[in-house]
Amino acid sequence: MINSAPKLSDKEYEENFKELTPPFTKNGAVAEANRCLYCYDSPCKTACPTHIDIPGFIKKIATGNLKGSAKTILESNWIALTCAKACPVEDLCEGACVYNDKDEKPIEIGRLQRYAIDNYFASGMPKLFNSKDKNGKSVGIIGSGPAGLACGAELALLGYDVQIYEGSKIPGGLSTWGIAPYKVRQEDSLKEVELVKSLGVKIKTGIRIGESISIDELLTTYDAVFIGIGLGESSKLNIPGENLEGIVGALSFIENVKKEKWNSVNVGKRVAIIGAGNTAIDAATEAKRLGAEKVNIIYRRSEDEMPANKFEFRLAKDDGIIFHFLTSPTEFFGNHKVEKINCIKMRLGEKDKSGRRKPVAIKNSEFFIETDMVIFALGQQANLDFLNSIPDLKISNGCVIIDEKTYQTNNPKVFAGGDCINGGKETVNAAYDGKQAAHGIDNYLSNKK
Amino acid sequence: MVDLSINCGGIKSPNPFWLASAPPSNSAYQNCKAFEQGWGGTVWKTIGEPVMNVCNRYGSIDYNGEKIIGLNNIELISDRPIEVNLKEIAETKKLWSDRAVIVSLMVESKKEAWHDIVKRTVDTGADGIELNYGCPHGMSERGMGAAVGQVPEYCQMITEWVTEVSTIPVLVKLTPNVTNIRYPARAAKAANASGLSLINTINSIMGIDLDTMKIQPSVGGLSSHGGFAGPAVKPIALHLLSQVTSDPEINLPISGIGGISNWRDALEFILLGADSVQICTAVMHYGFRIIDDLIEGMTNWMEEKGYSSLNEIKGKAIPQIADFGNFNLLHKTVARIDQSKCIHCNLCYVACEDGAHQCIDLIPVNGHNKTQVREEDCVGCRLCAIVCPVEGCISMVRLDDAVSTKTWNELMKDFKRENKPLTWKNLAEFQKEHGIVIH
Ligand SMILES: Cc1cc2nc3c(=O)[nH]c(=O)nc-3n(C[C@H](O)[C@H](O)[C@H](O)COP(=O)(O)OP(=O)(O)OC[C@H]3O[C@@H](n4cnc5c(N)ncnc54)[C@H](O)[C@@H]3O)c2cc1C
Numbered sequence: 102m103i104n105s106a107p108k109l110s111d112k113e114y115e116e117n118f119k120e121l122t123p124p125f126t127k128n129g130a131v132a133e134a135n136r137c138l139y140c141y142d143s144p145c146k147t148a149c150p151t152h153i154d155i156p157g158f159i160k161k162i163a164t165g166n167l168k169g170s171a172k173t174i175l176e177s178n179w180i181a182l183t184c185a186k187a188c189p190v191e192d193l194c195e196g197a198c199v200y201n202d203k204d205e206k207p208i209e210i211g212r213l214q215r216y217a218i219d220n221y222f223a224s225g226m227p228k229l230f231n232s233k234d235k236n237g238k239s240v241g242i243i244g245s246g247p248a249g250l251a252c253g254a255e256l257a258l259l260g261y262d263v264q265i266y267e268g269s270k271i272p273g274g275l276s277t278w279g280i281a282p283y284k285v286r287q288e289d290s291l292k293e294v295e296l297v298k299s300l301g302v303k304i305k306t307g308i309r310i311g312e313s314i315s316i317d318e319l320l321t322t323y324d325a326v327f328i329g330i331g332l333g334e335s336s337k338l339n340i341p342g343e344n345l346e347g348i349v350g351a352l353s354f355i356e357n358v359k360k361e362k363w364n365s366v367n368v369g370k371r372v373a374i375i376g377a378g379n380t381a382i383d384a385a386t387e388a389k390r391l392g393a394e395k396v397n398i399i400y401r402r403s404e405d406e407m408p409a410n411k412f413e414f415r416l417a418k419d420d421g422i423i424f425h426f427l428t429s430p431t432e433f434f435g436n437h438k439v440e441k442i443n444c445i446k447m448r449l450g451e452k453d454k455s456g457r458r459k460p461v462a463i464k465n466s467e468f469f470i471e472t473d474m475v476i477f478a479l480g481q482q483a484n485l486d487f488l489n490s491i492p493d494l495k496i497s498n499g500c501v502i503i504d505e506k507t508y509q510t511n512n513p514k515v516f517a518g519g520d521c522i523n524g525g526k527e528t529v530n531a532a533y534d535g536k537q538a539a540h541g542i543d544n545y546l547s548n549k550k
Numbered sequence: 551m552v553d554l555s556i557n558c559g560g561i562k563s564p565n566p567f568w569l570a571s572a573p574p575s576n577s578a579y580q581n582c583k584a585f586e587q588g589w590g591g592t593v594w595k596t597i598g599e600p601v602m603n604v605c606n607r608y609g610s611i612d613y614n615g616e617k618i619i620g621l622n623n624i625e626l627i628s629d630r631p632i633e634v635n636l637k638e639i640a641e642t643k644k645l646w647s648d649r650a651v652i653v654s655l656m657v658e659s660k661k662e663a664w665h666d667i668v669k670r671t672v673d674t675g676a677d678g679i680e681l682n683y684g685c686p687h688g689m690s691e692r693g694m695g696a697a698v699g700q701v702p703e704y705c706q707m708i709t710e711w712v713t714e715v716s717t718i719p720v721l722v723k724l725t726p727n728v729t730n731i732r733y734p735a736r737a738a739k740a741a742n743a744s745g746l747s748l749i750n751t752i753n754s755i756m757g758i759d760l761d762t763m764k765i766q767p768s769v770g771g772l773s774s775h776g777g778f779a780g781p782a783v784k785p786i787a788l789h790l791l792s793q794v795t796s797d798p799e800i801n802l803p804i805s806g807i808g809g810i811s812n813w814r815d816a817l818e819f820i821l822l823g824a825d826s827v828q829i830c831t832a833v834m835h836y837g838f839r840i841i842d843d844l845i846e847g848m849t850n851w852m853e854e855k856g857y858s859s860l861n862e863i864k865g866k867a868i869p870q871i872a873d874f875g876n877f878n879l880l881h882k883t884v885a886r887i888d889q890s891k892c893i894h895c896n897l898c899y900v901a902c903e904d905g906a907h908q909c910i911d912l913i914p915v916n917g918h919n920k921t922q923v924r925e926e927d928c929v930g931c932r933l934c935a936i937v938c939p940v941e942g943c944i945s946m947v948r949l950d951d952a953v954s955t956k957t958w959n960e961l962m963k964d965f966k967r968e969n970k971p972l973t974w975k976n977l978a979e980f981q982k983e984h985g986i987v988i989h
């Protein structure tokens with residue numbers, strides 16, 4: 102057993118994991134909706150990867166046409182609740198809002214979207230779209246994350262029989278198992294799953310393709326297959342001591358937190374996170390909110406190169422997370438369990454392939470950081486073993502290669518989207534990919550005689 | 551299934567939303583674009599006499615950060631040659647057989663001129679004619695527009711010239727710049743109009759720039775009263791509509807206009823008896839695309855309420871329109887403040903104390919002031935409920951027995967029967983008898 106942080110009271114846990122942004126009241130939503138200028142050909146719509154008609158759905162909140170508002174949103178994006186609550190809006194729609202150019206507060210687009218979608222779910226998901234008649238064709242989908250769900254929903258409307266296979270017992274992908282609970286709860290993610298099911302999409306959980314069912318079986322059973330398997334666990338560094346107790350990957354740690362049984366998650370008194378992307382920040386803030394007393398983020402480059410966005414960085418700072426920039430771990434020490442990390446100071450050298458300046462170790466600058474737990478958050482790795490087992494797939498840098506328009510892979514029967522083609526972006530990208538891929542599949546199967 | 555289709559005086563359209571005769575309906579390009587996006591009909595920008603427009607045609611009122619709550623214009627009728635307009639009207643109608651194309655007309659007050667333009671309009675294949683008796687500026691100086699609409703006799707005479715030759719429905723568009731809109735409306739009816747459109751714009755001066763002291767809009771240093779439209783005129787339009795639809799002498803199909811920005815506004819016009827609605831300012835502000843929410847919002851509302859056609863709701867609110875003398879004097883309400891919702895802005899207190907009847911108390915509790923209505927003194931004016939920024943915090947609670955009634959008219963009859971003159975003393979007696987307190 103690691104040296105664990107003391108458990109908190111249920112009330113403290115709930116307070117720590119409560120929603121960052123509370124929902125709008127009716128008055129608040131209408132007032133904010135009326136503040137929207139209802140721009141034409143608006144920058145927010147362009148900035149949204151799924152191109153939701155944002156002024157359109159907001160106008161409908163203003164007039165009280167909430168059902169129409171939800172329809173406008175869902176027409177472009179099936180994963181509308183997760184996106185409303187977890188999209189990095191300041192980098193997307195809200196960042197593009199014209200009010201920014203007037204030096205005024207941008208419209209709270211994410212929160213308004215949530216208002217419309219919450220209402221839609223609360224009113225019992227009334228039918229919004231008419232499906233085409235069944236065309237007798239079927240598509241198998243691997244993975245029930247945002248990409249798989251969006252693809253399935255769209256295909257169902259287009260008249261296909263859709264079967265999703267999900268390895269996990271609970272569907273929803275990282276909306277269910279990854280995104281910080283103070284943004285999205287499992288119940289939110291499961292509402293989206295229910296919506297997709299209501300369109301006729303079937304989901305089998307607890308079935309991992311490549312284990313209980315082979316990929317070949319899938320390819321013979323279905324007219325086309327969509328891969329939306331996302332990515333796997335964070336990579337490690339391959340330095341000595343990595344197998345000590347108390348050293349875990351970010352995804353498994355976060356998955357544990359996402360069970361929402363806070364006091365059964367073991368977190369060290371002192372925690373060190375390796376990496377400084379959004380996942381690293383999530384792991385850090387979640388560790389802190391579980392009661393860790395000291396949380397260090399260790400990152401080999403400087404603040405400027407840090408992949409985490411501003412919002413997440415602020416959040417971590419507010420939570421009292423300590424950042425060690427230009428610092429790289431070289432070895433973990435401990436007696437069975439991790440006790441300290443040997444680190445070395447770095448400086449920035451020449452630019453590397455990614456265009457960022459490459460960190461270079463500074464001689465004789467080594468020092469220790471004491472810790473009870475280490476969480477690796479260095480970027481998720483692709484499920485290469487599985488991907489390589491799919492005939493004719495082309496893979497580069499861990500990403501499945503697809504045609505940008507059709508989302509078709511090198512195997513004409515196989516399409517892919519989401520994190521497994523982009524190496525890990527946002528939910529909204531996966532939602533867009535899935536929907537587009539559905540049309541790619543429809544084109545492919547309609548033209549194939 | 552909800553069916554939004556309507557028939558307004560013989561003019562049919564798949565939904566009640568028409569472009570009002572104004573800049574958005576100026577050309578075939580615009581009208582066709584509007585139809586593509588779903589508009590049910592259009593009233594073509596008024597055609598007729600040769601005119602020239604000036605620059606700086608519009609003025610507007612912004613209110614607390616909200617742009618264009620009212621728009622005024624000193625624009626004339628179409629400044630494009632009549633031949634061009636007629637040709638485009640015919641082309642548009644040919645392309646859009648299921649939509650309503652109505653042509654707004656205005657020529658000089660000569661029988662031959664009206665006969666001529668009516669015949670040429672009918673030849674385009676248009677579905678109807680609208681007579682513009684409303685233009686409040688420019689055209690009225692030349693004896694047209696409001697100069698006709700304000701004189702019921704002219705209104706009747708010219709409408710007769712039109713209806714005697716027209717083979718298609720004729721709507722008469724009324725000006726609000728009159729003391730009683732029922733007179734021109736009745737005149738139109740007498741001249742066999744198929745229906746009425748109302749309102750046109752209201753005489754207005756939008757404001758003066760305090761730095762330059764220029765009236766807006768300013769045409770090279772001069773200005774004039776222009777026609778006022780947009781959200782701010784809706785209450786006036788609704789009133790004039792109710793005047794017309796509650797007059798049993800008139801009883802004509804109506805196209806409602808004035809300050810309609812969304813489906814809710816449109817429904818209010820229909821509830822007061824309109825068959826179709828026309829929209830101008832909202833389109834000038836946001837474009838034809840507003841039709842999406844107009845249709846969808848109205849459809850969803852109808853579905854939710856269980857209606858399938860607009861006829862089921864048309865005029866449903868009219869029976870409430872009554873004379874003051876028929877209101878129940880014993881109807882008694884008082885304001886009640888829901889303390890759990892109160893945010894302690896105390897706006898109700900100051901409104902009541904300075905602006906009404908001094909019946910809310912401020913009682914210090916735990917560092918803030920609690921507002922409390924002295925119900926025995928509350929006259930039930932409703933001002934506090936109106937100023938309260940919190941939804942559902944102040945409500946008007948009914949206290950009378952909901953059975954007894956006594957209207958002013960009844961009371962005056964009683965007084966007459968009892969040989970009591972109308973004096974403050976006699977009124978006080980009645981009030982005392984019914985526990986009515988006056989402040
Ligand atoms: C910790 C963390 C926090 C994040 N926070 C945010 C955020 O705040 N905002 C945001 O926009 N994005 C966030 N993201 C990113 C976002 O969650 C992903 O981009 C998105 O979920 C990708 O969707 P996907 O469908 O491609 O993959 P996933 O969501 O990963 O779903 C893939 C699914 O496929 C299943 N699967 C895999 N292999 C198999 C197989 N062989 N057989 C059957 N099923 C299989 C998996 O179990 C999983 O359910 C976060 C990601 C992480 C890791």
Ligand SMILES: Cc1cc2nc3c(=O)[nH]c(=O)nc-3n(C[C@H](O)[C@H](O)[C@H](O)COP(=O)(O)O)c2cc1C
Pocket residue numbers: 570571572573595596621622623625626627628654682684685723749750751777778779780781783807808809810828829830831832
């Ligand atoms: C710029 C402008 C020009 C107008 N021109 C005409 C016209 O040529 N003929 C006409 O009948 N009404 C005209 N109107 C009046 C409109 O048709 C309509 O009656 C009025 O604007 C009220 O509707 P709204 O509040 O939706 O704008 C005009 C209005 C505006 C704002």
